[in-house]
Amino acid sequence: MKEMRLFQTIQSKIVIIYVLLILMAMQLIGVYFVRTMERSFIDNFTDSLNKQAYLLAGFAELSLVASQEAGPTAEGKKSYADLNEIVTSLFNISDAEIQIIDANGIVLTTSAQNKASLIGQKNLQAEVISALQGIKDIQSETIDIDGHRRKVVAQPVSEGAKVLGAVYIVASMESLYGTMNRINKIFLSGTGIALALTVFLGVIISHTITNPIKEITRQATAMADGNFNQKVSVKGPDEIGQLGNAFNHMTNRLKEALSLNEEEREKLASVLANMNDGVIATDDQGTIIVVNRQAKQMLRIGNEDITDRNISEALGIAQEKIGQYVQGEHQTATIQVGNEEEGDFVTLRVVFTPIHRRGEGISGTIAMLHDITEQEQLEDARREFVANVSHELRTPLTTMKSYLEALDDGAIEDPALAHRFVGVMRNETERMIRLVNDLLHLSRLDSRKALISRVPTHVPDMLEEVADRFSFQLDQKEISIEIEVASGIQEVMLDRDQIDQVLDNLVSNAIKYTPEEGSIAIRARKTEKEWLEIVVQDNGIGIPRKDLARIFDRFYRVDKARSRNMGGTGLGLSIAREIVKAHGGTISLDSELNQGTRVTFALPVHRMEGEAV
Structure with a gap:
């Protein structure tokens, strides 16, 4: 060999x-x-x-x-x-x-x-x-x-x-x-000497040709290994020298091109790594060759390496459908990742873009992943909000229309019946006024046009006054109320009217959903961050775990029929959350079905008066 x-x-x-x-x-x-x-x-x-x-x-x-x-x-x-x-x-x-x-x-x-x-x-x-x-x-x-x-x-x-x-x-x-034989021997001897000299001279001459080629070969091998710092020595202006010059020039240009390519790759890697959208690139067979971190997070695959896998497997879309998206007019698909029943899912919009190579057609696919979960939720919330507002307004308006038609049909001639009808319409009107006022209040909080007017507030007195305001309802259902204020809590700076509204909403809900002879507790203490924390806890019917995630959504009711019959608008907790957020605080709710509910909100106590939110 x-x-x-x-x-x-x-x-x-x-x-x-x-x-x-x-x-x-x-x-x-x-x-x-x-x-x-x-x-x-x-x-x-x-x-x-x-x-x-x-x-x-x-x-x-x-x-x-x-x-x-x-x-x-x-x-x-x-x-x-x-x-x-x-x-x-x-x-x-x-x-x-x-x-x-x-x-x-x-x-x-x-x-x-x-x-x-x-x-x-x-x-x-x-x-x-x-x-x-x-x-x-x-x-x-x-x-x-x-x-x-x-x-x-x-x-x-x-x-x-x-x-x-x-x-x-x-x-x-x-x-x-x-x-003749002697002459032939002389000729053969001369031929042998000539061949020996030819071999010697051939070796010398071939060295002058092959040595530069060997050097260029070594340089090419070094280039293949990534070393572009060596140069071929040029010893003359002949063809070999011209080849050496051309090779050195090619080395410099290739070094510059690779440096530029590496720079572009780093830029691309940085862009892909810091994009909010997911990116998946595949070859012409649909095999994944590039995937960024955001795409992995969206697809819930962690740090698993999915390169060399098919994109249909990663997205859960059939390969034929992907081909239709890539080559068709509609290149957008919507997928869901996670468990929708448990609420742990994301909705992704996938936009497929073909990669064209000149003379070869489609050589790959780029899939852009957009997380539209929040957008879909907002759209659902908007639709639900419009439907709830429409429903909340339609019910009293329908009632009022019915009673007005009854009055017009002759019920106005009966004073007792007319008085009762007018009372019902008054109640429905007040209900619509409350609904509109709550909506306006939420609108001001959302647009940050409401001002928090902080005044020195005596916390024990504020909590006692809340209990006094609901004493009639408490006595009706024989519900006991306990107020506990930790030592050292006296006056704090807060918007008394706004916090009263929060407390009224929480205590009102506690009374509504606590059975007779139940109990309600209101506690106030200071947290480790020196914040004022107020807890409203009852031992009522509680809230199912599946409803806890949306309990602060507007118009959301756990028991819609019962809440509406009790006069609720479904905006109380939403308003409470926005008021607490306007104070720079936090609010949370914990509940177990048939065990009771505890609502906790915390407020920072060192704020400047008149701060806009």
Whole structure:
């Protein structure tokens, strides 16, 4: 595996390419050079043999003509002896055999001493036969039984058109091929040296190319790990240097871009973390990729990580419905989270916005979560308030209309009946006046137009006067009342009329909902914060736990029919709460069904007189 990686490097590839190029060039040059030189040597060798054959044919012509004219005499034999001397001495070619053959193909002389027995015998070689037929420049190559390559040359010896004989030369070519082999060895040695130098130079040259690339690779790896402080050293203006400059420029730009991106991410994270609305971002498959803290709080999931979960699971909306919201005209949905029956729930408005990517369509979804619980509650309270006011006014008005119609129909003629009808209408009118006055009072408190006129007030006397005002009702139902004021509480600064109204409302409610022979207690003490705390407690029918959360709402009645029959408007506790809040205090109510009710309000006692609320 290591060797495979070695041959996959640019440096090794460059060296291999250089070596292969040199090797191919040397091979091409070598083949061409050797073949050319071999052909040149063979041609020169052949030409040399042909020239010698021509020259020898000239000498042989004289000898053959002389021997034919002399016949088988001493002079003819002398001519053959002279021809033999010429062949053996003048034309002696090392490692070559020369034969002079007459017109009948009989060997007259030979230069090979070990083949003297051939003299007088016929030479039936094809080259000799062709030469005796007058064909010139006959040549061929043969390999003897020892594997030696030999060159065969034959030339006719003629006088005019008459063929007198032939010259036959067989020369060894081993010395020529030996020279060629030595040249090949020299060439191979040169090729090896050239390849070694090529490898050496290739390594050096490849280093000049691969080292900058390696440095750029190291820098790229460092960049991938988040290190943008290193730079590639540029050693020249060539292409590698230009690449290094471009890479350094890219590093700076990327560093700036990432810094800007990180800054934007921090801004976005800060915005998401401090938004009052919840934000959920998903990919194109609906998988949550970003969710802010407010969204988790709205969905009641705490610190649970819901990324990689589907948004339909988090919102409790089917994936098909979400797709319809994202791609449809109406992109708003309303969901409830929590237990509505127990009153522990929130109402959320979810606005779906698709994320478009150029050329790819919708690549994700942004879901904005708005908590509209209070808004819905206010809207419900507004509707309920309008309905309650309408109902409270409609009932006495309907009663008055009925009695007026009865009077108009003749009941006015009956004094006793007319007097009773007028009394009923008077009571209903007073009831509407009380309702309107309570509403006006609440309106002034809501608009902060009411002034708290604080005066020194003796708390024990104030509580005694409250008991005196309700003494008749207490005696009617035989309800006992107990007033307890802690020591040290005498005069405090408060709006006596407003607090009297609060106490009247609380004591009146206590009397209404306490059975006969019950008991009511009014206690006053100072808290740890030096506030005046007044408690009105009874042992009446109490209030169901489910109604405690709305007991201070306007027009809210636990037992609507009974409260209306008792003349209540359902605004008493609301007015009491607003008066206490106007003093800067707090009010609370605790009750258990059939066990009684305790209302506690606390007022700060150090306030400037005439402070606007």
